[in-house]
Amino acid sequence: MIATATETAALPKLTNEEIARYSRHLILPEVGMEGQQKLKAAKVLCVGTGGLGAPLAMYLAAAGVGTLGLVDFDVVDESNLQRQIIHSQSTVGKLKVDSAETMLNGLNRNIKVVKHNTMLTSANALDIFKDYDVIADGTDNFQTRYLVNDACVLTGKPNAYGSIFRFEGQASVFATEAGPCYRCLYPEPPPPGLVPSCAEGGVLGILPGLVGIIQATEVIKLILGIGEPLIGRLLLVDSLGMSFRTMKLRKNPDCPMCGTREIKELIDYDQFCGIPKPTELGPLEVSSHGKTADLPIVDGIPQMTVEQLKARIDAGTAPFILDVREAHEYQIVDIGAPLIPVGDLPNQLHRLTFPKTTEIVIHCKSGARSQRAALFLKQQGFTNVSNLAGGILAWADRIDKSLPKY
Amino acid sequence: MNIHIPTPLRTYTDKQETVSVDGATVAEGLAALTAAFPAMQQHLFTAEGKLRSFVNVYLNDDDVRYLPAKEDSLVASTDELTIIPSIAGGCTLTGCCR
Numbered sequence: 001m002i003a004t005a006t007e008t009a010a011l012p013k014l015t016n017e018e019i020a021r022y023s024r025h026l027i028l029p030e031v032g033m034e035g036q037q038k039l040k041a042a043k044v045l046c047v048g049t050g051g052l053g054a055p056l057a058m059y060l061a062a063a064g065v066g067t068l069g070l071v072d073f074d075v076v077d078e079s080n081l082q083r084q085i086i087h088s089q090s091t092v093g094k095l096k097v098d099s100a101e102t103m104l105n106g107l108n109r110n111i112k113v114v115k116h117n118t119m120l121t122s123a124n125a126l127d128i129f130k131d132y133d134v135i136a137d138g139t140d141n142f143q144t145r146y147l148v149n150d151a152c153v154l155t156g157k158p159n160a161y162g163s164i165f166r167f168e169g170q171a172s173v174f175a176t177e178a179g180p181c182y183r184c185l186y187p188e189p190p191p192p193g194l195v196p197s198c199a200e201g202g203v204l205g206i207l208p209g210l211v212g213i214i215q216a217t218e219v220i221k222l223i224l225g226i227g228e229p230l231i232g233r234l235l236l237v238d239s240l241g242m243s244f245r246t247m248k249l250r251k252n253p254d255c256p257m258c259g260t261r262e263i264k265e266l267i268d269y270d271q272f273c274g275i276p277k278p279t280e281l282g283p284l285e286v287s288s289h290g291k292t293a294d295l296p297i298v299d300g301i302p303q304m305t306v307e308q309l310k311a312r313i314d315a316g317t318a319p320f321i322l323d324v325r326e327a328h329e330y331q332i333v334d335i336g337a338p339l340i341p342v343g344d345l346p347n348q349l350h351r352l353t354f355p356k357t358t359e360i361v362i363h364c365k366s367g368a369r370s371q372r373a374a375l376f377l378k379q380q381g382f383t384n385v386s387n388l389a390g391g392i393l394a395w396a397d398r399i400d401k402s403l404p405k406y
Numbered sequence: 407m408n409i410h411i412p413t414p415l416r417t418y419t420d421k422q423e424t425v426s427v428d429g430a431t432v433a434e435g436l437a438a439l440t441a442a443f444p445a446m447q448q449h450l451f452t453a454e455g456k457l458r459s460f461v462n463v464y465l466n467d468d469d470v471r472y473l474p475a476k477e478d479s480l481v482a483s484t485d486e487l488t489i490i491p492s493i494a495g496g497c498t499l500t501g502c503c504r
């Protein structure tokens with residue numbers, strides 16, 4: 001299916017140890033000696049070693065994929081371990097690429113792990129991708145999704161794609177010669193804030209395992225050239241109903257990436273996805289009064305820092321604080337603000353009985369949903385609405401360290 | 407027809423994952439959906455009333471954008487519409503799950 005860097009004639013030999021290790025593959029006619037040699041010759045890049053990348057990389061390592069590249073710049077956090085099984089309690093606080101390497105080397109010492117401890121960017125993506133045969137996209141944000149897609153089309157590498165949200169997943173294979181790319185499916189990303197991230201929305205821990213292993217299966221099929229990869233098909237996984245459906249995907253002849261090919265180089269994906277430059281003030285820049293007029297503004301909504309809010313509370317001039325998270329999050333931790341989940345706001349407006357000129361500060365977990373809620377309230381005529389930048393997580397980090405973080 | 411609602415949008419349909427509506431075409435079905443759940447309007451359609459580009463609607467297993475009659479395609483009562491928004495989750499890089 002794909003041309004691995006090494007010609008079939010020059011496939012690497014298996015050692016006796018490898019023959020013993022891979023015997024269950026070798027006795028499968030569809031894999032066999034030549035297939036296992038193809039796996040050994042293959043170079044696969046896992047973009048992200050999180051929920052999807054963890055099981056993906058582990059199964060590829062176990063299966064004998066000879067070179068595994070890992071891209072991640074993050075550090076292992078306790079809250080990752082609910083699903084990112086490549087990391088463990090003993091590696092909390094370490095770089096994810098180092099933590100993943102430890103696990104993969106323990107699993108299979110015959111493979112080579114190449115660490116890219118960096119954020120994937122327009123500046124480095126093509127250079128990193130060029131050394132690999134297949135790219136597996138296990139990222140979690142739209143900027144990187146479009147970046148991976150475009151870099152795959154430009155370098156001609158297939159993209160084993162997986163994505164998850166709460167209880168649902170999607171998988172496909174993009175950017176093959178004949179098949180569609182991610183932009184054929186979704187020409188544009190949603191505006192920021194409209195779709196919650198999984199930090200905001202949560203995710204069932206086993207779901208990325210399920211979807212990551214589907215990605216791994218597609219990678220193996222692409223390397224071996226067997227079966228029917230998910231090219232031109234979108235697999236929808238519903239873990240609650242435990243139903244799997246496939247939808248037809250078409251290559252869009254007008255797709256600016258893989259159709260007309262008018263996009264010839266990587267672009268600024270933050271800009272493409274409408275992500276504003278970071279605006280949160282550092283602790284040194286906190287003003288003592290936190291006057292709304294001095295705050296950085298995103299889409300017309302002033303962004304208040306937790307230090308500024310704390311100063312206002314201490315000074316006895318606290319604004320009205322509204323929590324727009326879900327009830328089950330409120331049970332975990334709260335800062336004493338009344339709760340109206342963002343989705344209920346339209347039906348619960350009557351509970352805001354004060355004048356529309358009242359100063360309101362809205363908070364959620366990390367600031368995305370509260371920004372949406374602030375935009376909504378502004379639309380409804382409230383004239384003095386701010387967003388608490390960083391949400392209750394920033395409050396727990398910098399104001400009240402006794403609070404749990406989730 | 408039945409319309410399948412994806413998890414991110416169920417907040418706006420009283421948590422229902424399937425909504426049954428009447429309508430002879432895809433467009434009529436979606437109109438019935440937004441009439442029953444007005445909060446869906448801004449998530450599915452632009453201010454000009456066009457389906458948003460990051461929301462795909464499938465009639466059975468076909469993308470409505472590629473059907474000859476697009477949103478005017480006729481729908482039988484046994485047909486299913488599925489709304490598939492783009493999701494980015496994977497939980498590792500920027501801003502997520504840290």
Ligand SMILES: [Zn+2]
Nearest residue numbers: 181184255258
């Ligand atoms: Zn395309």
